[in-house]
Amino acid sequence: VKRIRTHHLRSMKERGERWTMLTSYDMYTAQIFDEAGIEVLLVGDSASNNVLGNETSLPVTVDELIPLTRAVARSARRALVLADLPFGSYQASEEQAYLTAARFMKEAGAHGVKLEGGAEMAATIRKLTDGGIPVCAHIGFTPQSEHTLGGYRVQGRGDAAERVLRDAHAVAEAGAFAVVMEMVPGDVAAQVTKELAIPTVGIGAGAETDAQVLVWQDAFGLRSGRMPRFVKQYVDVRSVLLEGARAYAHDVRAGTFPGPEHTF
Ligand code: KIV
Numbered sequence: 001v002k003r004i005r006t007h008h009l010r011s012m013k014e015r016g017e018r019w020t021m022l023t024s025y026d027m028y029t030a031q032i033f034d035e036a037g038i039e040v041l042l043v044g045d046s047a048s049n050n051v052l053g054n055e056t057s058l059p060v061t062v063d064e065l066i067p068l069t070r071a072v073a074r075s076a077r078r079a080l081v082l083a084d085l086p087f088g089s090y091q092a093s094e095e096q097a098y099l100t101a102a103r104f105m106k107e108a109g110a111h112g113v114k115l116e117g118g119a120e121m122a123a124t125i126r127k128l129t130d131g132g133i134p135v136c137a138h139i140g141f142t143p144q145s146e147h148t149l150g151g152y153r154v155q156g157r158g159d160a161a162e163r164v165l166r167d168a169h170a171v172a173e174a175g176a177f178a179v180v181m182e183m184v185p186g187d188v189a190a191q192v193t194k195e196l197a198i199p200t201v202g203i204g205a206g207a208e209t210d211a212q213v214l215v216w217q218d219a220f221g222l223r224s225g226r227m228p229r230f231v232k233q234y235v236d237v238r239s240v241l242l243e244g245a246r247a248y249a250h251d252v253r254a255g256t257f258p259g260p261e262h263t264f
């Protein structure tokens with residue numbers, strides 16, 4: 001199998017073929033999603049609130065994300081493995097961003113990094129790409145800035161559409177190979193997608209982007225509770241695991257597991 005590279009994703013856009021990104025934070029999901037043909041595996045800072053038990057993405061650290069990224073990079077044969085730069089690990093300076101991103105490439109085997117921000121991150125994106133690190137930008141609603149954005153809300157409605165367009169063009173000009181747009185009106189995301197040569201990746205950004213991304217625990221039903229409107233749940237992994245754990249506990253209590261066939 002041939003490794004997916006950033007130019008393949010660009011060619012797919014040029015051919016009008018949509019591609020897919022999913023989060024992954026461990027060996028088995030990386031193997032499974034890779035086998036399913038997902039082009040990009042994102043080791044998101046969403047590991048913070050989907051793996052590590054935090055309430056938001058803010059607390060996760062570089063040292064916590066590197067081993068998860070390494071597991072995914074070791075396990076995916078075809079997918080491009082993208083590492084999310086966590087909050088506070090790249091915003092202080094271009095130098096801080098480069099040193100952090102280089103750790104994900106060297107220590108974890110990532111093939112690129114993702115960072116949040118638009119025009120204000122352009123110089124950082126240029127620094128990283130000039131230094132050999134492919135960058136995927138993330139604009140619209142950016143969860144690491146929830147406290148300055150005033151909570152989880154759609155970005156780019158009405159006059160604010162200009163801001164999204166400006167950010168999209170800024171990150172593309174700075175050398176980003178793709179741009180994630182989160183919680184942006186569908187018509188705005190469609191316009192960005194038409195205007196940019198690089199692929200756009202939507203999450204809550206309508207059907208007209210070049211690619212889509214979802215957090216796997218949302219899409220496949222591991223997480224329970226209220227889901228954002230942009231999530232579609234494809235399977236219900238949680239109920240399968242719940243059934244398995246209950247059946248196992250029942251068998252052990254009843255003395256029916258282990259059976260003779262499991263015994264030496
Ligand atoms: O961390 C994450 O999972 C993400 C995607 C939702 C784009 O940034």
Ligand code: NA
Binds near residue numbers: 044045046057084
């Ligand atoms: Na993220």
